[in-house]
Amino acid sequence: MSRWEPGARRRLEKAAFELFAEQGFAATTVPEITARAGLSTRTFHRYFADKREVVFGGEDVPAEAAQMLADAAPDDEPLDLIMTSLRTFAETRFEGRRDELRMRREIVSSDPGLRERDLQKRETVGKVVHDALIARGVSATQAALLAETSVTLLYVSVQEWLARDDETPLADIIADALNTLRSTLA
């Protein structure tokens, strides 16, 4: 087996997700995943520390969010900044992956350790957005409220997008969610 396996990461992810769906996350071992993918355990560990990382792995969402917010024009209004970032995020990270993300959601909800990590991830994203807003001079309370609200808009919209079977883009669902929230709070 050559050291470089083209598409190895995707093959490992596909094999892992199939096995998680068939027999559960807890019951699946790394050797089972590599056997199904036709790759070695050594190759697995070039990409993932453990099987949990396959579920969340390879995607440093907080770091990407921080970069996106740091790159934005300095005079953007805070809400515009958030909505532009959420749209970009939806288009680059979610669109076209709905089936995979549905399967991922099932796996996460089946395992307490994964649910816990999902909550922590969500909290970390909120902190990154909060710190970016503070760095732009937004007041403490406004930054805290807007950071939490941006995470809420994303998570609630992703749930709706995963539940729908039409082709409405996630970015449009997020924009609608903002309008719904505005009218709910009016």
Place this chain on the structure above:
Amino acid sequence: MSRWEPGARRRLEKAAFELFAEQGFAATTVPEITARAGLSTRTFHRYFADKREVVFGGEDVPAEAAQMLADAAPDDEPLDLIMTSLRTFAETRFEGRRDELRMRREIVSSDPGLRERDLQKRETVGKVVHDALIARGVSATQAALLAETSVTLLYVSVQEWLARDDETPLADIIADALNTLRSTLA
């Protein structure tokens, strides 16, 4: 020692919080807590399953929130229902306990297991609010957004209230936070 110790719960809580502050949560044992409180380990276990429960214990916030929402007038607007409940909650559960809650916050942030449980608790409260809104006929998206937002308003306001040294009531900080959020999203 009599079976019934007046004020035993409060004495155990006070002793535990003092020890957590002095030597850390992880280093503190149940026998140390009971020795400081002058009570037996058996008495401790009449009130708390373990030392972690002293931090979160005795307060079934999700159940209380569910009851409060179920008792509300059936024709209240969703936002009025939420804001009335938050005000009642602030007045009955937070006001007058600021120093104790500051100490509690320090202990929770010092320990990963407690931080995790705090996140889970927050998620559970959100679910309770969500289910109560759904039961009142609020649409799925609106219920999800408003449930998350009510948790955001409470947590962000509590942080601000704990950080302040004036006597502004928490309920007023929550009402101001709603106005700040409205103008941020406008």
